[in-house]
Amino acid sequence: EERETPAATDFLVAGSSKDVGVVRPDGGVPEFLLPAVKRARVAAEESARQDSASAAGAGLPSSAESGAAESSGKDLDDDFDALLGAAPPKPQAKAEPHVNETSLSELRATKAKVAAGGAELSKKLGLLERVRHVCQAVQIALPGVVVVGEQSAGKSSLLENISGIQFPRAQNTCTRMPCILTMLTDPSILEPYAKVSMDSSFEGAEQCAVGEVEEKIRALTAQHATGDTFISRKALYVRVVRKDGPQLSLIDLPGVTHNADKMADIHEVTVSLVEEYVRHEEVVILCVIPAMSDFGNAEVIKLARKYDPEGKRTLGVVTKCDDAARAEASDVVDKTLMRRDSDVQLKLGFHCVVNRSQKNIDDNMARKDLWVKEQQLFETSERLRGLPSDHWGTLRLMEKIARIQASRVDECLPKIKEAVRAKLLELREELRNLPAQLDSEEDQYRLFNGVLRKVSDDLQRRVRAEFMSSDPHDKALTIAPRVAQMVQEFRTRLQEENPEWLGRDMIDQVEDTVETFVHGYTVDNLTGPQVFISLIRRTFVEEGMLKDAADELVENIASHLRTVVTHVVAKHANVHVMLASRLAEKAADVIDHCLEMARELCTALTEAQQVTSTTDGSYRVKLTHFRRSWSEKAADQVQGREVKDTHEEKLTPEFLAMVQKSRDEPQKLAVLEICASLQIYSGFLIQGFVEMAAKLVKFNMVELLATRLEERWREDLAGSRLPELFPKDHEMARRRADLTSKMAALTEFREQLACLRISPPLKKLRPEANNFHTKVQQKGCAEASAVHAGVSDGVQTAVPHGGQAEVPTLTSNGLHSDQAERQGGDEAVRQVSSIPEVQKF
Incomplete structure (x- = not known):
């Protein structure tokens, strides 16, 4: 029966x-x-x-x-x-x-309870464990159980007791890298099997017997956690598949230790590893603490409190309880039940277990014998028998972990669903931006023509000042406004470099030129034209004022165009690296060619400034007004009247002094006439040169840019060379396959998540349990x-x-009935056997 x-x-x-x-x-x-x-x-x-x-x-x-x-x-x-x-x-x-x-x-x-756990719970946990490696790869946090403890606290022994897998043991630090153990079920298999890998997807990992896991862990640990990296941050993955049983994800971390024999900063490394895993709200923290240690001063308890200050996702697991049973004095029961105000308070409480000792391992003690030993210890020990049965035992711990994890799963499901939805959108966009594999010539031509059309249209809008964008970076990538700004800087430079012809230096230079090279050939008032032409040629042409400024303008425009074209090409051809690279390369050649053409035109325009003539009638009018103004000002200065500056050309004191001097020295009058003409004409020369140079540069470098680019691209890249632009990219194909696989897994995951039923909180089930x-x-x-x-x-x-x-x-263990009810429906059966009248009977 x-x-x-x-x-x-x-x-x-x-x-x-x-x-x-x-x-x-x-x-x-x-x-x-x-x-x-x-x-x-x-x-x-x-x-x-x-x-x-x-x-x-x-x-x-x-x-x-x-x-x-x-x-x-x-x-x-x-x-x-x-x-x-x-x-x-x-x-x-x-x-x-x-x-x-x-x-x-x-x-x-x-x-x-452990094996069944409810069909819905098994369905949830199994689903999460099957996609954990995918979610980890795309940074979606899933509920799990992180086992933390100080060195030699019994973490690996606890995992061994839960999973049935023997983990490596050592005198000092035995766990030297994170070990993520996934326990799954498959009703179709006959024998359990395992996989061990450094890859969370277990790609390429071979199945092995459960008994072979220990050696595989040792081999991978020796390979990845050695030398300066005695404690490795790389995670080792173990997947165990059985016919049935609990479905959990347990993460065993290296123990927190100060033993720096193998690694100088081992304490900092082990602490940071613990923090890296326990900071996620989705995980349950299993703090493993030896029974004889001070719970309040345990470093792992402090680390858990740092990220879980309320202790709502931290479960304390008390190991080595057989030591407490044999000790002369121990308050392990009080600490476990959190009876005193000074005791560490965790909402999930503490749970006591007994793991295999090294002697038990040497004697090949089976798990069934260990559980019997554990049961006998807690039932017969005078010190430990005061613990309620739901506070001790490995099997009850497994049940408790599964129940807690199930609660965390239900709590995190809405957040997980949203994270999966957002990640799918992100992956879909990334996949859309990957270059397509074009095998047919027709597809290649279609894409090639489409890219050229987009690039040409984009450049034309920038040239015609039709381009607008809300991106702050695009402000520096316009063409028409930026070229106009460069032309204005070009104008300002020439105006600043134009000599002050009415200043003392230029007056002396003009007078020296007249005395040295021109005086004596004819009457003094006819010496001006030769000096005027000579000074214009020397100042603006021979000394390179105009040419240097024009070259700088051309270089600046060419540099800006290279930046803009490269950006536009990358924007519209970025899905194909080779295509974008070749287009940008040919575009640079076209811009360099346009630069040379514009430079030659500006050089010719500079040479043409040796012809000192103008068809602008305003030049003569302006010069006449200027002459009248200096005569009036000189007269006002002689008679002591206030000198009013009514002309746009500012008259320097040196020039006015020369005007007064010319009354007594008529030969100075020719110098004044030459300086006045140079002052007025140079302004007209710079204005005309800037206008004409800007038009030549804009037309040859800007207006024809898109047309010349498309002509060059089609001439050099189309035809038989087109396949070179779309080579087989194996890395891109692998990336596309990887994204497609992740999207498929997440899509299926999302659909299955939608079918899951979120269980109500445990407190809502308590009335059922009470009935x-x-x-x-x-x-x-x-x-x-x-x-x-x-x-x-x-x-x-x-x-x-x-x-x-x-x-x-x-009840018999001192708990009020309402306290016992808080432990869920499982307490109902135990309370029957705890009724004093029944026990007495």
Whole structure:
């Protein structure tokens, strides 16, 4: 009549028979109790049917579905089945510790919860674990369990106890790189297998037996965590697939240590590794702490509090509890139950376990024997027996981790859905920007013509001042406004370099030229034209004033055009690296050619300025007005009247002094005439030169740019050379395949996420658990009364025959009933066996 999930009365009868001292050598139930057992089981099964009917009406899984979920965990692993499925132990020659029926029943119940865990929970966890490597590659955080602890705290032993995989052990630091262990289920396989890899996708990783994992971990650790990188930040991935069992993601990190024998900064590195993983809100933090250590001063507790100050996602796991049991003094129970104000307070609390010691490993102790040893320790130790059963045991820890992780999954599902949606948009845009693989000549021509058209249209809009953009960087990539600004700077430069012809230096230079080269050939008033022409040629042409300024203008415009064209080409041809490169290369050649043409034109225009003539009639008018103004000002200066500057040409004191001097020295009059003519004419010369040079440059370098570019591109790149622009890019093909694969995985992930049901918070399920609790108590007490009637008249009846026992508000472990209810529906069964009247009976 044994079942995978025992009825509530299994606890009652087994517990009662033990308490009254009637226990058979094989650990079974005495024959005279069997009728009561049968009646109790019939009542319990009827209760289960009623619960199933109620659950079906509430939309919850039926008893058949629950049974199916429980049976899916039938083969959690061989060790567990060997423990729970074997016949009661037979007496041995040597005395062995006895495991009573209560312990086996509790283990069997815990096994069912761990293995089944609910179909919806398994579905969620399995889904997350299957896509974890994809989400990690695209930086989407998923719920997981991070195991942290100080060096030699028992982290790897804990993972070994949970997973059944033996991890490397060492005297000092054994875990030298993050190990991400993923436990999945596949009902179709016959034998469990594993994969070990440095790649989260396990690409190329070979399957191996579970027993080979340890050596593979050692080999990869020796390869990637050695020398200066004794502690490596690279993660090692282990995937274990079994027929059934819990589905978890456990991340084992190197222990926090100050032992710097192998690495000078080992403490900083190990701390930063812990912080890197625990900072994510999606993960559950398992703080592994030895029982005999000071919880409050544990460094990992402080690190967990830094990123989880409320302790809502931190679960303390107390290891090496057998040391506390043997110690002369230990407050491990108080610390675990957080009874004192000074104790570390975690909302998820603490849980005690016993792992294999090195001696146990040397003796090849199986997990089933370890669990028996663990059960015996917490039940028989005077110090540890005060711990409620839900605070100790590896199997209950596995159940608790799965339940906590399930809660985190439900809490994080909306955030995960949004992250997947945003990442899909990002990947889709990235894929769209990748170059397409063009195999046919027709496709190549189509894309080539399309790119040239886009580039040409873009450049034309910039040339015609039709280009507008909200991007701040585009302000510097216009053409018409920027060229106009350069022309104005060109004009300003020439005006600033134009000599001050009315100043002392130029007056002296003109007078010296007249005296040295011209005086004596004719009368003084006819010496001006030769000097005027000579000074214009020397100043503006021979000394290179105009040419240098024009060359600078041409160079500046060419440099700006190279920048703009390169940007435009990259913008419209960036999906094909070779095409963009060749277009930019040919564009630079075209711009250099335009530069040379514009330079030659400006040089010719500069040479033409030796012809000192003008068709602008305003030159003569302006010169006449200028002469009249200096005569008037000179007269005002002689007569002591205020000199008013009414002319646009500013008359220097030196020039006015020369005007006064010319009254007594008529030969100075020719110098004045020459300086005045140079002053007026040079202004006209610069204005005309700037206008004409700007037109030549704009026309040859700017207006014809797009046309010349397209002609060159088609001439040099089209035709038989076109395939060279679209070579096979294997790296790009790999990138495209990678993006496509990630998008497909995330798309499927998103669709499956939409089908998941988000479970309500645990507190909303407590009324359901409480109803079940009440039913079990009522039926259990009624059967206890029936058992009492057939056992002994000497035992006082503690339960009325009517079966309506009044349930006390305080359980045997000192918890109030409302506190016990907070531990979920699983506590209901345990409370039945904890009723003092039942125990006494």
